[in-house]
Amino acid sequence: MDMGLVYIAGAIMAGLGALGAAIGVGLLGGRFLEAAARQPELVPMLRTNFFLVAGLVDAVPMIAVGLSMYVLFAVV
Amino acid sequence: MASESSITTSSYIKHHLQNLTFGEKQIETAAGTWEPTGQMGFATTSQEAAQMGFWAINVDTILMSIILGVAMMWFFRSVAKTISTGVPTPVQNFAEMIIEFINDTVRGSFTGGKNDLVAPLALTIFVWVFLMNLMDLIPVDILPLAVAQGAALFGADPHHVFFKIVPSTDPNATMGMALVVFGLMLYYSFKIKGTGGFLGELAFEPFGKMALPVNLVLETVTLLAKPFSLGLRLFGNMYAGEMVFILIATMYGAGLMLGSVAGLLQVGWAIFHILIITLQAFIFMVLTVVYIDMAHQHH
Numbered sequence: 001m002d003m004g005l006v007y008i009a010g011a012i013m014a015g016l017g018a019l020g021a022a023i024g025v026g027l028l029g030g031r032f033l034e035a036a037a038r039q040p041e042l043v044p045m046l047r048t049n050f051f052l053v054a055g056l057v058d059a060v061p062m063i064a065v066g067l068s069m070y071v072l073f074a075v076v
Numbered sequence: 077m078a079s080e081s082s083i084t085t086s087s088y089i090k091h092h093l094q095n096l097t098f099g100e101k102q103i104e105t106a107a108g109t110w111e112p113t114g115q116m117g118f119a120t121t122s123q124e125a126a127q128m129g130f131w132a133i134n135v136d137t138i139l140m141s142i143i144l145g146v147a148m149m150w151f152f153r154s155v156a157k158t159i160s161t162g163v164p165t166p167v168q169n170f171a172e173m174i175i176e177f178i179n180d181t182v183r184g185s186f187t188g189g190k191n192d193l194v195a196p197l198a199l200t201i202f203v204w205v206f207l208m209n210l211m212d213l214i215p216v217d218i219l220p221l222a223v224a225q226g227a228a229l230f231g232a233d234p235h236h237v238f239f240k241i242v243p244s245t246d247p248n249a250t251m252g253m254a255l256v257v258f259g260l261m262l263y264y265s266f267k268i269k270g271t272g273g274f275l276g277e278l279a280f281e282p283f284g285k286m287a288l289p290v291n292l293v294l295e296t297v298t299l300l301a302k303p304f305s306l307g308l309r310l311f312g313n314m315y316a317g318e319m320v321f322i323l324i325a326t327m328y329g330a331g332l333m334l335g336s337v338a339g340l341l342q343v344g345w346a347i348f349h350i351l352i353i354t355l356q357a358f359i360f361m362v363l364t365v366v367y368i369d370m371a372h373q374h375h
Contacts, residue, residue, distance in 0.1 A: 052359060
C-alpha cells in the first residue's frame with residue numbers, strides 16, 4: 001500500500017474526531033457557564049452532568065486518536 | 077514479537093496488544109492454512125491466537141478481572157466487618173465516601189420505585205471497572221515482563237508469552253459486562269411491563285399502529301445499540317489510552333533525548349488518564365442505572 005495514504009488516513013481520523021469533539025465541548029462548556037451564571041445554586045448538579053456529557057463527548061476523539069495511532073505505527 | 081533478534085516499533089506494539097490466549101493449538105501448514113492439532117495450550121503468535129476461534133479463552137483478562145474483583149470484595153467485606161458507629165477509621169471513611177457517592181447518584185437517576193439490585197450493581201460496576209481501568213496506569217512493561225520471566229521458569233519461550241494487564245482493553249471483558257446489563261434490561265422490561273407491554277412498546281412506538289414494521293426496526297436498533305455502545309465506549313477509551321502509553325514506551329528506546337521527553341509525556345498522560353478512567357467507570361455505571369431505569373418505565 002502507498003505509505004502516504006496511511007498517513008493521510010491517520011491524520012483525517014485524528015483531525016475530524018478532534019474537530020467534532022472541540023465543537024461539542026465548546027457548546028457544552030458555554031451552556032454550562034450560562035446555566036451556572038443564571039442559577040448558581042444548581043452548580044453541583046450541573047457539574048456532575050457536565051462531566052458525564054463531557055466524558056461521552058470525549059470518548060469519540062480518544063477512540064479516533066487511538067485508532068489512528070494504531071494505523072500509523074502498528075499496521076504499516 | 078515477530079523475531080527475537082530485532083524488535084521493531086510495530087512488533088513491540090503488536091506484542092503488547094496481544095492477549096494471552098488459551099485454546100486448541102493450531103499449526104500452520106506449508107500451504108499457509110491452519111490445522112488444529114487436537115492439543116490444548118497457549119498461543120505463541122497472534123496469528124495462532126486468531127485461528128483458535130470462538131472457544132479460545134483470554135486467560136490474562138479473566139485472571140486480572142477475577143483478582144481485581146476479589147480484591148474489591150475483600151476490601152468492602154473487611155470494612156463491613158470492623159465497622160463502628162464511633163470515630164471511623166480512615167479506611168471506613170473512604171468506603172463510606174464511595175458508597176454515599178453511589179447512593180446519591182442512584183437516587184438521582186433511578187426513579188423506578190423499590191429495587192434492591194440497582195445500587196449494589198452500580199457499586200460493583202463502578203469499583204470493578206475503575207480497578208480494571210486503573211491497571212492502565214501501571215507502566216506497560218512491568219507486569220508483562222514479570223509474567224514472561226515467570227513463564228520462562230516453566231520452560232516457555234519468554235518472547236512468545238503475551239500478557240495484557242488491563243482487562244478493559246479487551247472487548248471480551250467490556251462486551252461481557254454490557255451483555256449482563258442488557259440481560260438485566262430485558263429481564264426488568266418483561267417483569268415490569270409484561271410480555272405484551274414490552275413487545276407493544278417495541279411494535280407501536282414511536283409512530284403508532286399503522287407503521288408497525290418501521291417501529292419494530294427502529295426500536296430494535298435502539299435497543300441493541302445500548303449494550304453495544306456501552307461496551308465499545310469503555311473498550312475504545314481504554315484501548316486508545318493504552319495505545320498512547322505503549323507509544324510513549326517505545327520512545328524510551330530512542331536515546332537519552334527522546335527518553336527524557338517520554339518520561340514527561342508519560343507522567344502527563346497518566347495524570348490526564350486518571351480523569352478518563354474515573355469518568356469512564358462513572359459513565360458505565362450511570363448508563364447502566366439509566367438503562368435499567370428505562371426498563372422500569374410504564375407508558
